[in-house]
Amino acid sequence: MQEFVQISLDGALVSATKGNTVLDTALAYGTCIPHLCHMPNFTALGACRLCIVEVVKNGRAKVTTSCTLEVQEGMVVLTNSDKIRRLRKNIAEMLVAEAPNSKAIQDIAVRCGVKNVRYSFRNNNCVLCGRCVRVCGEMWQAKAIGFVGRGKQRQVDFPFGEKPSFCKMCLSCVDLCPMTITPCDGPMKTGEEYFCGKCESQLSMNEDWSDSCAQCNLGKGFGCARSEGCSA
Amino acid sequence: MSRLSTESELNTLRETLVSARQTIVKSITMCGGTGCQASGCKAVVEAVKAELAKKELADDVDLKVTGCHGFCEQGPLMVIEPGNIFYCHVSPEDAAEIVETTIVGGEAVERLLYTDPGTGEVAKTESQIPFYAAQDQVLIGRNKQLDPQSIEDYIAGGGYKALAKVLAQANPEAVIDEVKTSGLRGRGGGGFPTGRKWESCRAAANGQGRYVICNADEGDPGAYMDRSILEGNPHSVIEGMIIGAYAIDSNQGAMYIRNEYPLALKHSQVAIEQARQYGLLGDNILGSGFSFDVEIARGAGAFVCGESTALMASLEGKVGEPSPKDIHTTEKGLWDRPTNLNNVETWANIPGIIDNGGEWFAAKGTKTSTGTKVFALTGQVKNTGLVEVPMGTSIRTVVFDIGGGAPEGGKVKAVQTGGPSGGCLPVSKFNLKIDFDTLDKAGSMVGSGGMVVMDEKTCMVDVAKYFLEFLQDESCGKCVPCRVGVDRMLEIVTDISQGRGRPEHLDLLEELGETIAETSLCALGKTAPNPVLSTLKYFRKEYEAHINDGQCPAGVCRELISYKIDPDKCNGCGLCAKACPHDVISGEKKQPHTIDQEICTKCGICHDTCKFDAAIVV
Numbered sequence: 001m002q003e004f005v006q007i008s009l010d011g012a013l014v015s016a017t018k019g020n021t022v023l024d025t026a027l028a029y030g031t032c033i034p035h036l037c038h039m040p041n042f043t044a045l046g047a048c049r050l051c052i053v054e055v056v057k058n059g060r061a062k063v064t065t066s067c068t069l070e071v072q073e074g075m076v077v078l079t080n081s082d083k084i085r086r087l088r089k090n091i092a093e094m095l096v097a098e099a100p101n102s103k104a105i106q107d108i109a110v111r112c113g114v115k116n117v118r119y120s121f122r123n124n125n126c127v128l129c130g131r132c133v134r135v136c137g138e139m140w141q142a143k144a145i146g147f148v149g150r151g152k153q154r155q156v157d158f159p160f161g162e163k164p165s166f167c168k169m170c171l172s173c174v175d176l177c178p179m180t181i182t183p184c185d186g187p188m189k190t191g192e193e194y195f196c197g198k199c200e201s202q203l204s205m206n207e208d209w210s211d212s213c214a215q216c217n218l219g220k221g222f223g224c225a226r227s228e229g230c231s232a
Numbered sequence: 233m234s235r236l237s238t239e240s241e242l243n244t245l246r247e248t249l250v251s252a253r254q255t256i257v258k259s260i261t262m263c264g265g266t267g268c269q270a271s272g273c274k275a276v277v278e279a280v281k282a283e284l285a286k287k288e289l290a291d292d293v294d295l296k297v298t299g300c301h302g303f304c305e306q307g308p309l310m311v312i313e314p315g316n317i318f319y320c321h322v323s324p325e326d327a328a329e330i331v332e333t334t335i336v337g338g339e340a341v342e343r344l345l346y347t348d349p350g351t352g353e354v355a356k357t358e359s360q361i362p363f364y365a366a367q368d369q370v371l372i373g374r375n376k377q378l379d380p381q382s383i384e385d386y387i388a389g390g391g392y393k394a395l396a397k398v399l400a401q402a403n404p405e406a407v408i409d410e411v412k413t414s415g416l417r418g419r420g421g422g423g424f425p426t427g428r429k430w431e432s433c434r435a436a437a438n439g440q441g442r443y444v445i446c447n448a449d450e451g452d453p454g455a456y457m458d459r460s461i462l463e464g465n466p467h468s469v470i471e472g473m474i475i476g477a478y479a480i481d482s483n484q485g486a487m488y489i490r491n492e493y494p495l496a497l498k499h500s501q502v503a504i505e506q507a508r509q510y511g512l513l514g515d516n517i518l519g520s521g522f523s524f525d526v527e528i529a530r531g532a533g534a535f536v537c538g539e540s541t542a543l544m545a546s547l548e549g550k551v552g553e554p555s556p557k558d559i560h561t562t563e564k565g566l567w568d569r570p571t572n573l574n575n576v577e578t579w580a581n582i583p584g585i586i587d588n589g590g591e592w593f594a595a596k597g598t599k600t601s602t603g604t605k606v607f608a609l610t611g612q613v614k615n616t617g618l619v620e621v622p623m624g625t626s627i628r629t630v631v632f633d634i635g636g637g638a639p640e641g642g643k644v645k646a647v648q649t650g651g652p653s654g655g656c657l658p659v660s661k662f663n664l665k666i667d668f669d670t671l672d673k674a675g676s677m678v679g680s681g682g683m684v685v686m687d688e689k690t691c692m693v694d695v696a697k698y699f700l701e702f703l704q705d706e707s708c709g710k711c712v713p714c715r716v717g718v719d720r721m722l723e724i725v726t727d728i729s730q731g732r733g734r735p736e737h738l739d740l741l742e743e744l745g746e747t748i749a750e751t752s753l754c755a756l757g758k759t760a761p762n763p764v765l766s767t768l769k770y771f772r773k774e775y776e777a778h779i780n781d782g783q784c785p786a787g788v789c790r791e792l793i794s795y796k797i798d799p800d801k802c803n804g805c806g807l808c809a810k811a812c813p814h815d816v817i818s819g820e821k822k823q824p825h826t827i828d829q830e831i832c833t834k835c836g837i838c839h840d841t842c843k844f845d846a847a848i849v850v
Binding site for chain 1: 534536555556558559708709711716717719740743744746751752
């Protein structure tokens with residue numbers, strides 16, 4: 001039987017299914033918390049750190065990722081405080097500088113309020129969100145790809161760099177990759193490094209959004225495609 | 233060697249061992265720690281052994297090779313009883329004279345005694361040396377008394393008494409209370425109260441099957457206190473683990489020791505075997521019905537595996553990567569079981585706390601940071617070595633009174649505490665007390681206890697760059713703030729050190745530092761910005777000099793300095809021209825030379841070769 005707990009989400013008292021994460025709960029209630037590595041029903045990796053929230057306990061606020069945090073009775077969560085917005089913007093800025101031509105990452109950056117980027121662009125093809133690794137290992141039990149190397153050398157690869165026989169070329173990994181959406185031909189050309197702010201919020205080719213929208217504060221400041229009421 | 237099945241059998245064994253030892257009055261104790269092994273103590277031991285055999289004294293003199301004594305700068309070290317005579321820089325050639333004069337004659341060999349470089353006073357015993365006098369060597373002191381590979385030595389010195397006491401009382405909660413009374417906080421870096429950790433692990437409702445782990449994956453550059461304790465007194469760690477396991481109701485423990493510590497591995501292995509033979513590990517320990525065993529796991533060289541969740545992943549055979557700690561490891565750790573992980577030094581403190589009571593431990597140190605802490609004092613300081621002082625001792629005492637200040641001609645500028653993710657504190661902050669809370673507030677940390685002293689020739693931007701390089705290399709790469717953020721910080725600091733810095737970089741560094749510290753997944757990332765943030769806080773002028781004036785005040789950052797020959801000092805000897813690998817120095821004989829700046833790579837060899845200080849950095 002499903003059990004419920006009460007949590008406070010940006011001041012609103014909501015009822016959350018026990019065992020669910022704060023991120024899933026918030027998304028189900030239409031409060032958008034930007035996220036990248038999170039996928040529903042997969043192990044939380046906590047790698048991209050975009051879904052950070054503040055959890056207030058005994059008057060002290062702690063920053064943690066909402067995708068790894070299970071709801072608990074009486075939990076007080078702030079998803080969009082000044083501090084969270086500032087930190088999230090900095091993370092999104094780092095990410096978009098790694099992969100400036102990924103539409104999904106550009107979208108995220110815009111949603112997090114990034115207007116200009118203070119770092120040199122790197123043009124990587126991968127931001128190591130690990131979506132591909134988890135769909136391969138957890139959904140198909142294949143583990144045909146995984147993380148290799150440490151720190152700056154970390155990358156996604158086949159075992160020993162060779163495609164194994166148990167990779168059936170199902171291409172789930174490609175479907176879930178945030179780099180595979182065709183970039184729009186607008187911003188981020190050399191010399192035109194800016195964001196138009198008219199992005200949809202799509203992370204990959206395989207993405208579901210909840211039907212409800214709380215017209216959360218996050219949408220203010222950019223043209224959130226989901227609700228006209230949010231446009232500034 | 234037979235199995236001990238009751239407390240009284242242990243006591244009888246101890247009495248027999250002690251009385252057997254009383255018959256030998258003369259002893260030579262040789263430090264066999266890592267530092268002294270590097271300076272050649274093994275050859276000295278062989279030479280002394282041969283000399284004793286020649287003089288037919290081998291049975292009358294107890295020759296013992298022990299763990300680290302702490303004064304590594306002066307190694308190899310030797311202590312001779314009777315008289316507690318302390319010799320330093322002993323070489324194999326001294327063996328004959330030592331045996332002849334000191335063992336047979338009872339006189340000290342004057343030239344092997346320690347001479348204070350400041351006052352010129354000669355010290356005959358350890359207690360007369362300032363390095364030792366200001367210390368309180370609770371843990372390191374025991375290293376000197378025993379052969380690490382002999383459980384008999386440990387038992388004779390009161391070892392496993394605390395364990396017997398705990399098992400006889402049969403009250404695990406009382407053990408936890410005693411540790412709580414002591415106020416002991418984790419020595420691995422976090423400073424979490426040990427008693428509270430044990431309590432929550434015991435309370436974890438997850439049922440049977442708890443684990444205790446000893447974290448010996450010490451990887452900070454320049455730090456070797458855990459290594460020295462495991463090498464010098466492994467039984468104290470094992471005894472601490474058995475007591476802890478009893479208190480939290482665990483039957484299985486693991487020691488995670490880094491593979492780069494072969495001696496610590498060997499000594500721990502020997503110690504575990506011996507404890508098993510005596511029945512101090514295994515089933516039904518001392519007839520109490522409590523069973524516990526320890527296994528050793530070897531770390532494969534990742535710095536991040538010192539982080540508790542990464543260490544547990546590594547123990548499970550997975551890639552050593554940290555995982556989120558929203559649920560504490562005391563509830564769900566190794567194999568999803570409640571797990572209690574403590575550092576080597578924390579475990580080594582436990583037997584003493586049980587033996588002497590929590591109050592005894594709490595009486596040392598400050599109110600919130602009790603007991604003594606071992607620090608590895610390294611860098612630009614006269615007396616490098618292991619230093620054990622009560623918490624709350626000032627930095628000044630450690631660096632100047634014990635460490636003796638900078639070597640000749642130098643001036644201490646800063647000290648870096650807490651390893652690569654600690655912070656740099658300037659001389660003006662040297663009155664600060666070393667305890668968890670004070671250093672934390674000052675932007676540094678006690679950490680595992682590394683202390684690197686820096687002098688005026690150190691560029692703080694360069695220091696920040698060095699530590700960032702280390703951390704960027706050792707980051708597991710899982711989360712964005714640590715992998716990308718630290719890399720971006722390094723990029724910016726490198727730009728500054730190479731003259732491409734811009735004034736807005738400093739604000740960006742601070743903002744980036746806050747983001748990394750707040751949002752990283754594990755403690756490695758959360759503390760990674762400390763080297764930059766603390767140097768920015770206390771040495772902002774140096775950063776500004778690099779950015780605004782294009783100068784490196786300490787003359788370290790290659791891109792910002794050039795080498796010149798002072799025509800007034802140069803007498804045209806030509807040494808520098810011969811030494812220069814690129815042949816860019818020219819000049820007539822006995823005439824001032826010049827450097828061709830276009831080709832010069834600023835390697836600094838001319839500066840090092842010149843005997844007249846004519847090759848200068850500008």
